[in-house]
Amino acid sequence: MNRIDKAPDVNRRAFLKGSSIMMMMGGIAIKAADEKAPAADAPAKKPSSPPVKCGVIGCGPWGRDVVQILGRMPNAPVVAISDLYSVFAKRAAQEAPNAKTYIGYQELLKNPDVEAVIIATPTHTHKEIVAAAIAAGKHIYCEAPLAHTVAEAREIALLSRKNPKIYFQTGLQMRSDPEVINIKNFVEAGAMGRTIRAQSQYNKKQSWRRSSSDSEREKMLNWRLDKQISPGLVGEIGIHSIDQAAWFLRSRPVAVTGFGDVVHWKDGREVPDSIQVVFEFPGGVLASYSAMLGNSFDGSYDMFYGTDAAIMMRDRKSWMFKEVDSPLLGWEVYARKETFHKETGIVLAANATKQASHGDNPLTSALTHDSSSLFYALEAFITNAYMHKSAVEDFEASFDSADTAALAEYLVDINKNKVQHATVEQGYEANLMALKANEAVLQRKRIEFDPNWFTLS
Amino acid sequence: MKPIFRSPRLILATVAALFATVVIAETSLRYVATPGSKMKIEGTSTIHDWTVEGSIIAGYVEVDSSFPLDPSKETPADLKLTPKVEVSIPVRSLKSGKSTMDSVMHGAMKQEEHPKIEYRLLEMKPRARTAGAPFVFDTTGTLKVAGVTRTNNMEVTMTPMAANKIKWVGSSAIKMTDFGIQPPAPKIALGAIKTGDEVKVSFEWVTAQKAAPATATTN
Numbered sequence: 001m002n003r004i005d006k007a008p009d010v011n012r013r014a015f016l017k018g019s020s021i022m023m024m025m026g027g028i029a030i031k032a033a034d035e036k037a038p039a040a041d042a043p044a045k046k047p048s049s050p051p052v053k054c055g056v057i058g059c060g061p062w063g064r065d066v067v068q069i070l071g072r073m074p075n076a077p078v079v080a081i082s083d084l085y086s087v088f089a090k091r092a093a094q095e096a097p098n099a100k101t102y103i104g105y106q107e108l109l110k111n112p113d114v115e116a117v118i119i120a121t122p123t124h125t126h127k128e129i130v131a132a133a134i135a136a137g138k139h140i141y142c143e144a145p146l147a148h149t150v151a152e153a154r155e156i157a158l159l160s161r162k163n164p165k166i167y168f169q170t171g172l173q174m175r176s177d178p179e180v181i182n183i184k185n186f187v188e189a190g191a192m193g194r195t196i197r198a199q200s201q202y203n204k205k206q207s208w209r210r211s212s213s214d215s216e217r218e219k220m221l222n223w224r225l226d227k228q229i230s231p232g233l234v235g236e237i238g239i240h241s242i243d244q245a246a247w248f249l250r251s252r253p254v255a256v257t258g259f260g261d262v263v264h265w266k267d268g269r270e271v272p273d274s275i276q277v278v279f280e281f282p283g284g285v286l287a288s289y290s291a292m293l294g295n296s297f298d299g300s301y302d303m304f305y306g307t308d309a310a311i312m313m314r315d316r317k318s319w320m321f322k323e324v325d326s327p328l329l330g331w332e333v334y335a336r337k338e339t340f341h342k343e344t345g346i347v348l349a350a351n352a353t354k355q356a357s358h359g360d361n362p363l364t365s366a367l368t369h370d371s372s373s374l375f376y377a378l379e380a381f382i383t384n385a386y387m388h389k390s391a392v393e394d395f396e397a398s399f400d401s402a403d404t405a406a407l408a409e410y411l412v413d414i415n416k417n418k419v420q421h422a423t424v425e426q427g428y429e430a431n432l433m434a435l436k437a438n439e440a441v442l443q444r445k446r447i448e449f450d451p452n453w454f455t456l457s
Numbered sequence: 458m459k460p461i462f463r464s465p466r467l468i469l470a471t472v473a474a475l476f477a478t479v480v481i482a483e484t485s486l487r488y489v490a491t492p493g494s495k496m497k498i499e500g501t502s503t504i505h506d507w508t509v510e511g512s513i514i515a516g517y518v519e520v521d522s523s524f525p526l527d528p529s530k531e532t533p534a535d536l537k538l539t540p541k542v543e544v545s546i547p548v549r550s551l552k553s554g555k556s557t558m559d560s561v562m563h564g565a566m567k568q569e570e571h572p573k574i575e576y577r578l579l580e581m582k583p584r585a586r587t588a589g590a591p592f593v594f595d596t597t598g599t600l601k602v603a604g605v606t607r608t609n610n611m612e613v614t615m616t617p618m619a620a621n622k623i624k625w626v627g628s629s630a631i632k633m634t635d636f637g638i639q640p641p642a643p644k645i646a647l648g649a650i651k652t653g654d655e656v657k658v659s660f661e662w663v664t665a666q667k668a669a670p671a672t673a674t675t676n
């Protein structure tokens with residue numbers, strides 16, 4: 001989701017750092033650049049699984065983050081990288097000195113050493129690359145959104161279903177983040193009462209435009225500003241918050257209404273730089289998302305409002321704000337608290353109790369899971385891809401490999417052991433919701449979701 | 458050119474070959490592993506009992522024509538059987554549902570050096586039974602876990618199924634230390650969790666009759 005964060009940026013990060021409002025910029029996922037590098041004398045972390053050799057397709061800012069994170073993992077050797085723009089490929093190669101560098105992804109896919117690929121190219125190129133990667137028998141991590149049209153997202157999902165031997169993970173990284181999963185479990189346990197509203201925002205002073213001395217190259221770089229292929233702010237960035245809202249609410253929206261226009265960056269673009277969408281969920285629960293590239297105040301966050309308390313999630317940290325008439329949970333008396341204007345936020349952190357039992361002071365300890373969401377998603381990808389690969393190998397070595405129905409059944413069983421991740425179906429649903437929201441923005445209308453749209457067949 | 462069957466030697470050779478084929482087909486039936494099997498290891502620890510499961514059991518059973526397969530016929534007490542059975546189970550296919558425990562278990566079983574559990578049948582004695590009663594055998598075989606081979610005695614029940622399949626069911630109590638496996642005591646919780654030495658291994662193995670190789674029945 002933070003692909004664009006590496007572009008030239010006018011923000012107030014420095015100003016806000018250290019203020020009582022905490023860090024507000026940069027969205028929910030901490031950027032790889034912010035990630036703590038392990039200390040030289042730190043004991044080596046046990047790998048989450050035996051190694052899976054990776055190829056990274058697309059080495060823009062996000063792809064470079066991917067290469068960097070994989071490079072830090074003990075079981076994800078990057079053996080190949082590719083980018084149509086050789087400068088990008090070379091820059092990424094510095095992070096992965098043992099990788100073979102290719103221009104076209106087709107060449108990378110021919111490399112028999114590559115077992116799994118991470119696709120971090122512009123959204124509208126995903127489908128073609130996914131199809132080729134499946135044909136080449138590579139496991140796939142494809143960035144979200146999966147595609148720039150619902151039809152292509154559906155094609156990707158169906159292709160993945162038809163090829164059960166290939167492990168597919170969608171790049172909705174929050175689904176693998178232990179801090180987010182913790183909050184989700186917390187919400188489901190009813191600690192905030194019944195969830196009645198969700199609201200997310202992304203405010204940033206940034207043009208979303210990138211420059212190059214080569215005009216052809218500049219056109220390619222600015223695919224996000226090309227109305228024909230851009231999923232828009234809600235499709236490219238909002239998709240993560242929308243997926244999270246539907247995930248937490250455990251339901252699908254019935255309708256979405258959108259507004260938006262070009263209000264600040266009037267450089268000839270047609271893709272709105274300020275948008276607001278409202279999803280209607282069953283039972284009258286509204287989930288709104290707003291994004292703006294003209295002002296950065298209050299940055300990015302996700303809010304969930306319940307009948308007993310509200311929860312704010314920001315930069316992978318979360319706080320609970322209780323209503324005065326809400327029941328006493330008990331533990332919150334001892335929990336760490338932070339003040340926001342006139343409100344007191346109770347810090348919600350995964351393993352806070354365990355930290356205390358280990359003698360750490362929960363009032364001062366940092367997050368237990370201090371890597372980025374992307375790190376956890378890629379770690380899940382490697383663990384799951386290995387599990388999937390070995391299951392297929394063991395099955396085929398033990399039984400008649402022509403029995404694909406039995407293999408598919410066996411893999412369904414194997415899926416129960418996988419580390420939490422976003423499946424291709426979840427990727428498709430998030431894609432559908434986000435693209436319909438973008439359509440609602442562009443056409444300034446209310447779109448009702450036909451339940452059949454969610455069905456993959 | 459003379460028609461080939463004019464030659465008495467050729468006729469003789471052909472008849473002999475056909476006879477040999479029939480004999481092979483009659484004396485050796487091969488059943489190979491097929492999906493649908495279940496493998497379970499149940500153990501104890503100081504905090505809770507645990508279970509590990511898998512569904513991949515590879516291998517084959519080769520029996521001759523004297524092998525009792527018809528449930529409607531009784532099995533005499535003195536029947537001598539010499540089937541060949543080889544079984545293997547990939548250690549990494551055994552899962553507990555918890556990745557941390559899996560890695561402890563796979564490590565204890567020295568999965569990297571010994572990726573498979575292997576079993577080979579040495580002896581199989583059928584118990585006398587009346588027509589319609591279940592087929593029960595007393596078996597002796599070698600079981601190899603974590604690179605250590607031990608003799609194993611086990612009671613196995615056989616059930617012929619539709620589509621020329623046979624299901625074999627059995628269970629056996631074994632000790633980890635017999636196979637050089639130290640019962641895991643993970644370092645979490647200050648080593649307070651200790652696993653019991655004895656575990657119960659049980660299985661349901663489905664095999665399907667494999668058609669005789671094409672070369673033996675044609676020409």
